[in-house]
Amino acid sequence: MRPAAFITGITGMAVVAGLLLAGEARLGGGTAGEETTTAAADAAPKAGKRAAISDDRAEMIARSAEPTAPPSPDPGDGGAPKPADVPQQAETPAGETARPAAKKAVELARPMVENAGILSFGERRLLLAGIVPTPVDRICGPAGRQWPCGMMAKTALRLLLRNRSVSCDLDTVEWKETVTTACRLGTEDLGAWLAENGWAEAAVGSPLTEIAETARQAGKGLHGDDPRRN
Template structure:
């Protein structure tokens, strides 16, 4: 009978303890969300929460840039460069593989940009020759600039050897070729001093412009 009494007492204690928590008062975990938090994020309006100011709605269509109508876009020509310093020089025409550097001794100028040496006739490539019969006018003076240009070329050569890039056989005809006198480009010297003009497809355009601006050679007074 003692064991039965103990069981009755334990059951009464359990009933008393459980009666302290009613079903409506049981805490919920996790805490219930309010109505605003329960709605999806996409349905929430975006507001600018500034302290002390009423909230205002942000226009979603102004957050991203508006679409561009390509029909109203007009392509215009690019502006000209501010100067020639950054312009690339025209590429030089590559020489054929069978052309070789050849030393030509005792050259004699027959014109302002043409010479003969060792039975060969060579035109300095990238230049326009000034004919020996040409005359030039500077102010009221007219002078034989073609003869003076040929004389200046001969005086500069002084019978020294020119190194030119030539094909194997040019004995019977003239050929346009680049030449060097030591480390000096012959074409650059002639055009830069005004004794020849630059070919439109050559690389001496800037040198001619400088000679014209400085009134050198055929672009200047009688010499």
């Protein structure tokens, strides 16, 4: 074999071998790059997921550690408190009215007896509860035996009181004109005393109706004879 041909053959084989090696390197590099790219692409979402989860958990922990702030007022309502923030007041049940304040016992000195049923304190008067006042000019008894029972009823109440103080149930000591209330001399209810002794009749629906009727049947006070004849 000629040297030139031998050298040419060796050179050709070297070129072919170089081309094969270059092609294999390219093929291997492409595969490695693709694998690297794929691995990086797979790793990126996983890393993003881990980062997102970590942030969410961090936010949850931070919120749980913070104190709960009170709700800020709505700027549109001028900072007015919400209905839930306003303390509710006790409501009166339907069909019921608010009860008035209980009256208190007030001591009144030296009442004047206007008639059997009304006490006067200057221009102010107290009508004894539960009875119908007996007018001073009332006349009782049959014809020929009539007598001034109204004046006698007034005198009987005056003799009972004898200018002593009485205790009356009032809202205030500064009442005006005429007020209906219960008054007592010690523990003796004045209205009940008048009804029991027949010096006044019971008002309609009064709790004194029964004792007033008992006095009428017994002929006491207005229902009897002139006591001056006895």
